Each structure stands twice: as structure tokens, then as C-alpha cells.
Amino acid sequence: MINSNYEKILEKIARISNLGKEEIEKRIEAKKSKLSGLISKEGAALIIASELGISFENEKLKINELIPGMRKVNVVGKVLNVSTVRTFKTKGGDESKVVNFWIADDSSNVRVVLWDTNHVAKVEEGKIKEGVVVEITNASMRDNELHLGNFSDIKISSEIIEGAVSEKVLREKKISEFVRGEGVKVRAFIVQIFEPRFFNVCPECKKKVDKEGDLFICLTHKKVLPEKRAIVNFVIDDGTDSIRAVLFNDAQISVGFTDFENSDKIARIKQELLGREMFFFGNVRLNSFFNNLELIVDNAKEVDLDETIKILEN
Numbered sequence: 001m002i003n004s005n006y007e008k009i010l011e012k013i014a015r016i017s018n019l020g021k022e023e024i025e026k027r028i029e030a031k032k033s034k035l036s037g038l039i040s041k042e043g044a045a046l047i048i049a050s051e052l053g054i055s056f057e058n059e060k061l062k063i064n065e066l067i068p069g070m071r072k073v074n075v076v077g078k079v080l081n082v083s084t085v086r087t088f089k090t091k092g093g094d095e096s097k098v099v100n101f102w103i104a105d106d107s108s109n110v111r112v113v114l115w116d117t118n119h120v121a122k123v124e125e126g127k128i129k130e131g132v133v134v135e136i137t138n139a140s141m142r143d144n145e146l147h148l149g150n151f152s153d154i155k156i157s158s159e160i161i162e163g164a165v166s167e168k169v170l171r172e173k174k175i176s177e178f179v180r181g182e183g184v185k186v187r188a189f190i191v192q193i194f195e196p197r198f199f200n201v202c203p204e205c206k207k208k209v210d211k212e213g214d215l216f217i218c219l220t221h222k223k224v225l226p227e228k229r230a231i232v233n234f235v236i237d238d239g240t241d242s243i244r245a246v247l248f249n250d251a252q253i254s255v256g257f258t259d260f261e262n263s264d265k266i267a268r269i270k271q272e273l274l275g276r277e278m279f280f281f282g283n284v285r286l287n288s289f290f291n292n293l294e295l296i297v298d299n300a301k302e303v304d305l306d307e308t309i310k311i312l313e314n
């Protein structure tokens with residue numbers, strides 16, 4: 001399941017190019033390491049496909065077949081969660097608009113971003129709204145979002161979509177396959193835990209506040225009695241690679257890191273967590289300071305041993 005997209009691309013390259021799968025995989029691995037592992041196996045496969053003159057253009061795809069980096073994507077989906085239209089100024093000083101929403105089919109869902117005035121107008125006029133089915137052509141996958149520019153098209157479709165997947169889909173991935181911008185689920189061991197760091201937030205707006213003398217100042221709420229917050233960093237490892245995992249409030253609670261009162265308690269919790277294997281759910285983001293990927297954890301769950309055994313037995 002995990003690599004089904006990758007397998008699909010591999011099949012297609014093999015079929016059209018007359019190269020053996022082994023040869024193609026060798027080229028994919030070489031491409032990946034040439035790019036310092038910054039792209040996924042799927043992404044590297046797409047580059048190899050394009051180098052061989054093979055395109056996925058003009059094929060209607062299921063949403064779970066969309067891969068970061070794909071161009072000229074055609075897809076049909078039911079509209080969910082339409083955002084408000086935002087206006088912004090372009091570099092040239094012109095006013096421009098952007099709106100986003102999710103579309104779902106029976107395989108998965110994806111966030112769609114409209115940049116073209118004519119497309120945005122369809123939302124403003126209420127033609128594109130929650131529940132309608134749209135057909136999108138010629139869009140591009142940027143990270144894990146489907147972007148529509150001037151050359152793309154979106155129109156109302158009469159297709160009926162049953163069993164649209166509306167809950168957030170997190171694909172289980174290996175750390176070595178992580179791509180910036182995607183939501184993932186990963187099963188990994190906690191191999192290192194750093195000392196928690198603390199900062200202060202405004203009790204009203206929860207934004208970070210700075211200390212000025214003896215006072216804490218929020219830009220909006222002025223003098224405040226701040227709330228203390230912790231940030232916890234792990235290194236997690238799944239055998240393919242390791243990555244820094246960053247945990248804020250809810251994520252800390254989900255791993256049992258709830259008490260920061262004194263260093264003894266912190267040491268005890270660290271002791272309990274170190275070496276534990278868990279499922280981590282979150283978003284992969286680029287840490288621009290270190291220029292590497294990190295996982296912002298939303299939630300973590302115990303690995304259910306019974307379930308694992310059931311899967312192995314089948």
C-alpha cells in the first residue's frame with residue numbers, strides 16, 4: 001500500500017521505455033542520492049520518467065495517485081471546506097486573490113488552491129461551493145497541494161462521487177521517504193530526547209510574549225501574566241532514517257510528557273520514553289535554520305501489539 005504510487009510509476013516507465021525494472025530502480029536511487037535525499041522515491045521516479053520522455057499528462061487520476069511534483073494533473077472531486085477568499089498584493093503592486101478548499105473522491109482528499117481571478121470568481125459567485133463535484137484539468141502538485149494557475153481549468157462536473165473520503169488522510173511513510181509539506185504517519189523509535197525548552201505566551205491570544213524588565217508584554221494585550229509553555233524535541237528513527245520530531249502542547253500530552261515541574265520528573269519521563277516505539281502523526285516541514293526536514297508532531301499513539309500480530313498473521 002505504502003508504495004503503490006511508486007509501483008505504478010515504475011510499471012509505467014518499464015512498460016513504455018522497455019528498460020528493466022531493476023535498471024529503472026537503479027536510476028531512481030541514483031537520482032535520489034544526487035539530490036541529497038531531498039526528494040522521495042516517487043519524486044525521483046517522476047524525474048526519471050520525464051527524462052525518458054514519459055508523461056502522466058492528460059490521464060484522469062484518482063486523488064491518492066497524485067504525487068508532489070506532478071504537472072498537468074486531471075482529477076475529479078467533491079468540494080469540502082471552502083476557505084474565505086483572501087486578497088493580497090503581488091510584487092508588482094497589483095491586487096490578487098487566492099482561495100483554497102479540499103476535494104475528495106473515494107480514494108483520498110487533497111487541498112486545492114485557486115490563484116486565477118476567473119477561478120476565484122466561481123467561488124465568489126457561489127458556483128463552486130461545498131458539496132458540488134468539480135473537474136480540474138491541467139493543475140500542478142506543489143508539495144501536497146493541487147495548484148491551479150492561468151492555464152488550468154475548473155468546472156462543475158455532473159459526476160456522482162460516492163464514499164468521498166472526507167477525513168484527513170495520513171499516509172504511512174518511511175522517514176527516508178518524507179517530503180516537505182506532507183502530512184504523514186510513521187512508526188518509529190524515540191532514540192534521543194532533548195531537554196525541554198520553555199517560553200511564555202499571552203493568556204489571551206496565546207502568542208509568544210517577551211520579557212521587558214519584570215513585565216511580560218503582548219503586542220495586543222499589553223502587560224500580561226504569561227502562561228508557561230514547553231517545546232520538546234525528540235529524534236525518532238524507523239530504520240530507514242532518523243528525523244527531529246518537534247512536540248507542542250497536545251502532542252506532548254499524547255506521549256505522556258505532561259509534567260515539567262522539576263528536573264527529576266522530567267528525567268523520569270525521559271527515561272520512560274527513551275527507546276519506545278510509537279506511531280507519530282504530523283507534518284513534515286523544512287527547518288530553514290538547519291536546512292533539514294523535521295516532523296511537527298500533532299499526535300502520537302502507542303503501537304498496538306495485538307493489531308501488529310494480526311497484520312503479521314494475515
Ligand SMILES: [Zn+2]
Pocket residue numbers: 202203204205206207218219220221222
Ligand atoms: Zn495577547
